[in-house]
Amino acid sequence: MLESHEALEFLKIRKSVPLTQLMAPGPSEAQLSDLLEIAARVPDHGRMEPWRFILYRGSAVIKAGEALAEIALKKNGQLSDEELEREHNRINRAPVAVGVVSNVVDDSNIPEWEQFLSAGAAAMNLVTATTAMGFGANWVTGWYSSDAEGRKVLGLAPHERMAGIVHIGSYDRAIPDRPRPDVKALTSEYTGPYQAS
Known part of the structure; x- marks a missing residue:
């Protein structure tokens, strides 16, 4: 278990790994199960569970890539060999890909946007837990x-x-950091209702 200061330091330096640098091995079944358990520990107003997970791996991913490439060809008319190869590998760029699906519960008094945000939180939890692992x-x-x-x-x-x-x-390999937002410039004190400037 991370000490609180270690957890905070980890969160300060978390970064994504470029898709081109992801390779085998991926997480074991037990590790993947843990990651999904952590992903599901998100704010969920009304306990709607308005999301689910799809695991993309194995031969089914190859078939999905072929189908996506066909759709891309139909939409774009023509693709270069490089573009076609990219479409074939859209979801086959790592040992496992996890689809975080927003499954909004329509007959709820919880707003749709709030349910969708819960799915986004699940995706971010998954990213953070994966990196911590x-x-x-x-x-x-x-x-x-x-x-x-x-x-x-x-x-x-x-x-x-x-x-x-x-x-x-x-x-x-080491992953270089990218420029990060100036949080001070994005933060303000509340002073009353919005007024256009």
Whole structure:
């Protein structure tokens, strides 16, 4: 168990690993089970559980990539060999990818946007837990997450949306940090109702 100061220091330096640097091995079944348990420990107003997880791995991922490439060809008319290869490997870029699916409960008094945020929180928990476990993670969406045919290929029902796909694997080099936001510039004290300037 991390001491509180260690946990805070870890959170200060957490970063995503580029998809091109993720490789085998991925998490074991026991580790993956732990990661999903942690991912599910998120704010969930009304205990709706408005999300679910899909594991993308093995031969099924190859078939999904072929289907996504076909859709991309149909939408774009023509793709270069490099672009076609990229479409084939959209969800086959790490030993395992976890789809975090927003499954909004319509007959609830909990707003849709709040339920969707809960799915986003599950994706972030998964990324953070994966990194803490020593693996690399990268959370992406992609055109297929906003496309009805793409979502169907990925195993989503028509009413579901993809909050993100978290690719998980090992990596063997230091990951440089990227520029981070100026939090002070993004923070203000509340002084009353909004007024346009």
